[in-house]
Amino acid sequence: MAAHWEHVHGWEDQQIKSEDTDDEENAPLESASDSDDEQDVVVDSESDRSDRTSDDDYPGSSSPDGSGPVTPPPATRKRKKPSAVSPEETDSSATGWKTTDEPDVLPQRLSRFCPARKPGVQIFTCTDNPTPSQLFKTFFDEKTVKIICDNTNKQTRRNIEKGKKFKWHDITSVEFYKFLGLLFYMNILKLPAIFLYWRQKSIFSVASPASVMSRNLFESISWNIHLSDPDEDAANDKKKGTPEYDSLHKIRPLYDQLRNTCKAFYHPRQNISIDERKVAIKDKNGNRECLKKKLTDSGIKLFALADSSNGYTSDFTVYTGSSRLTSGHGISYNSVMALIDRSYLGCGYHLYCDNFYTSPKLFKDLISMNVYACGTYKHAMKGTPTTRVNALTRKSKRGTIRWIRNGQLLFTKWMDTKEVNLCSTIHTAYSGETTKKRAKGSDGKSRGVNIPIPNTVRDYNKHRGGVDLSEQLTQYYSVHKRSRNWYMTFFRHFLDIAATNSYIIYKELCQMRSCESVTHLRFMETLCAELCGWRADKTSTSLAKPSELYRSPSTVDPPSPLPNLDPSPACYPVAINPSASGSNKASEGRLMCVKCRKKTAWKCENCALPLCLILDRNCYKEWHRSFASEVALDDV
Structure with missing residues (x-):
């Protein structure tokens, strides 16, 4: 009997060893962490025992000598089989990571870049000279502003019927554009409170806003501005909790119009990027959430598609919650597929994104659309x-x-x-x-x-920051302000997108015509003046005149010649320490130059100011030229 049990156990050990060997030969290479976490599992079932033994080994319920029942063998152990993997994944990781000594080739040629339209500005030609206000009104056109004015007037009448007291008359499109101009003005010239822009008889008084509209009208528009129809809002609120409810109904008219306009008036170049933005709100909205590593840590999330070359916002979507996702692949997958519209873009585009969006499933599906991607x-x-x-x-x-x-x-x-x-x-x-x-x-x-x-890595660092560049340009002169009404915060964010895209289109037009563009600040100042009704050629010399917006480098006014001054006494360069000698002659007694802030051994004899006078830096000449110009202007 002992020999019989040794025969049984020996056969089982041999069988288990052969199974382990087969598993190790067929299993793909695993990481160290995976092998450490693998554990043996106990298998104790009738089917397993029947597979491991035959009827000859267990002829029945009695022992081989017929003396009694056979005691069942102890439970056996075998290793858990690894999960099945695709043949491609097994082949790719079987040889491990490769080095730069091994060549790499693309398995198939990339599709040729075939955009649906010629990349660049679509609405204007190189012979047009649109002003900043004309560029801005391509995004906030007369029709859209008329709808906002009608809805605002209707909402204001409702508030007055509820007992709110303030002076009001139905506003027009002209007054609404002036209101927008004052918003940009207050962003450029910041004061601690709104009423300070209308303060009179003070050394800190600002005269410009009072010449555009009264403070009461400005505040009344700010309190009552409404983007959607109030009657439709009430009907939509009754649908809350049902699939027909639209959580973005209060911004829907401007939201849809601005998205369509951004796509219509500019077509992105080959390299594009996708990233999220955050609109900070105070209102308790159902779409509000936290976003780490952003300037705004709490608010409503937007996903934006931007041109990597200039930061133009081509399209964007507002995240309304995971309950509305239908693909089953998560928010990152759905946000990218919602923004990549082949009928709008074309094929052959290169998309860059961060690790929030990157997944093999997404990249393979983008290849089927002839769009290629790169990301961490x-x-x-x-x-x-x-x-x-x-x-x-x-x-x-x-x-x-x-x-x-x-x-x-x-x-x-x-x-x-x-x-x-x-x-x-x-x-x-x-x-x-x-x-x-x-x-x-x-x-x-x-x-x-x-x-x-x-x-x-090289191309990712170069093309990844399209959305970041757009957000950076927006933050310079943003009209953003947190409001108790979340849709008012979105309204201001839409103004930022429109103004930033307007400036980018202006720079593209200047590049097409080989013109020198004005600075971002001067562009915003001119936009503000034109919306408020001020004329750039009469109000202020700091505003860009129409003839200066698209001035070619060859027509730039040459610097005015210096007046023929007869300074008395004369200015001559002299050594600061003429008594210095020996090896320290060039360094002893040096002072800091008033022009470049570097050490120099020269000064002006008449002005008694240290100024550099060397081969590659002539601060002495530059400082006296600028001083002579100031004297000439004072004389005029």
């Missing part, structure tokens, strides 16, 4: 390589590159100050590019060194 990704992202064979470590040298290709997907790891992970359907792994970084040498001193950089 997270280690735990489903579908990304998990093998640790030949991967980067903490001791990897700065500039080390590793890559794996899985079909059209290229996964790249690059060691900078920390590990950088990118996924791309656009690039190959490495083409010999280098970048200059600061690094410490063996002597402990920091110096610039050239290190290899993957193609994905």
Whole structure:
């Protein structure tokens, strides 16, 4: 009997060993973390025991000698089989991460860039000279402003019927444009409170707003402005809790019109980017949420599509909650697919995004639309390589590159100050590019060194910031202000988008005509003046006149010649310390130059001011020329 049990247990051990060997041969390479977490599972079922033994080993309920029942064998253990993986993923990770010594080629050629329209400005030609107000009114046109005025007048009458007391008359489109002009004015010239813009008989008085409209009218419009029809709002509120309810109904007219206008008047170039924005609100709206690593940590989220070359906002959507998502792939997938409209864009575009959006599922679906993508990704992202064979470590040298290709997907790891992970359907792994970084040498001193950089990292850094550039331009002269009504905050944000896109279109027109564009500040000042009814050629010399907006470099006025001055006594350069001698002759007694703030051994004998006088820096001449110009202007 003992020999029989040894025969049984020996056969089982051999069977278990063979199964383990088969599992190890068929299983794909796993990461160290996955192998450490794997545990054996106990298998104790009739089906397993019947698979492992035959009827000859267990002839019945009695022992081989017929003395009694056979005691069942102890429960056996086997390793849990790994989950099934796709053949492509197994092939790509079987050999581990590759180095730059191994060549990489795209499995198929990228589609040719075929935009639906010629990229650039669509509404104006290179012979047109639109003013800032004309550019702005392409986004806030007369029809849209008329709808806002009608809804505002209707809402104001309702408020008066409820007992609110303030002076009011139905506003017109002209008055509404002046109201918008004052909003931009208050953003350029900031004061602590609204009433201070109408303060009189004070050394801090501001005369311009009072000449446009009264303070009472300005405040009344601010209190009662309404974008949608109040009657339709009441009907929509009754649908709350049903699928027919529209949470964006109060901004819907302007929201839809502005999106269509942004897409109609400009077509983006090949490189585009998608990112989120946040509109800060005080109102308790159901769409409000927190967003980390943003200037605005709480508010309503927007997803924006922008041209990476100039920051033009081509399209945007407002996030209204996960309950409205129908694809089942999450908010990041749906937000990208909602903004990538092939009928509007065309094919061959290159999209850049961060790790919130990047996923192999999204990138593969974009390829089917002939749109290619590149972005950072997270280690735990489903579908990304998990093998640790030949991967980067903490001791990897700065500039080390590793890559794996899985079909059209290229996964790249690059060691900078920390590990950088990118996924791309656009690039190959490495083409010999280098970048200059600061690094410490063996002597402990920091110096610039050239290190290899993957193609994905190079282009990602170049084209990723389209939405960030748009947001940066918006923040310079933003009319944003938190309000108790969330739709009023959105109204101000839409003004920022319209004004920023207007300035970008203006710069594009100047580039088409090889003209010198005015600064962003001067553009906004001119826009404010034109909306308020001030004329740039009569009100202020700081505003851009129509003839100055599109002035070619060849027509720029030459600097006026200096007047023929006869200074007495004469100005001559002399040494600060003429008694210096020896090796310290050029440095002893040096003072800081009043022009460039650098050390100099020269000064003006008449003015007694230290001024540089060397081959590559003649501060002495520049300072006296500017001084002579100021004297001439004072005489005039």
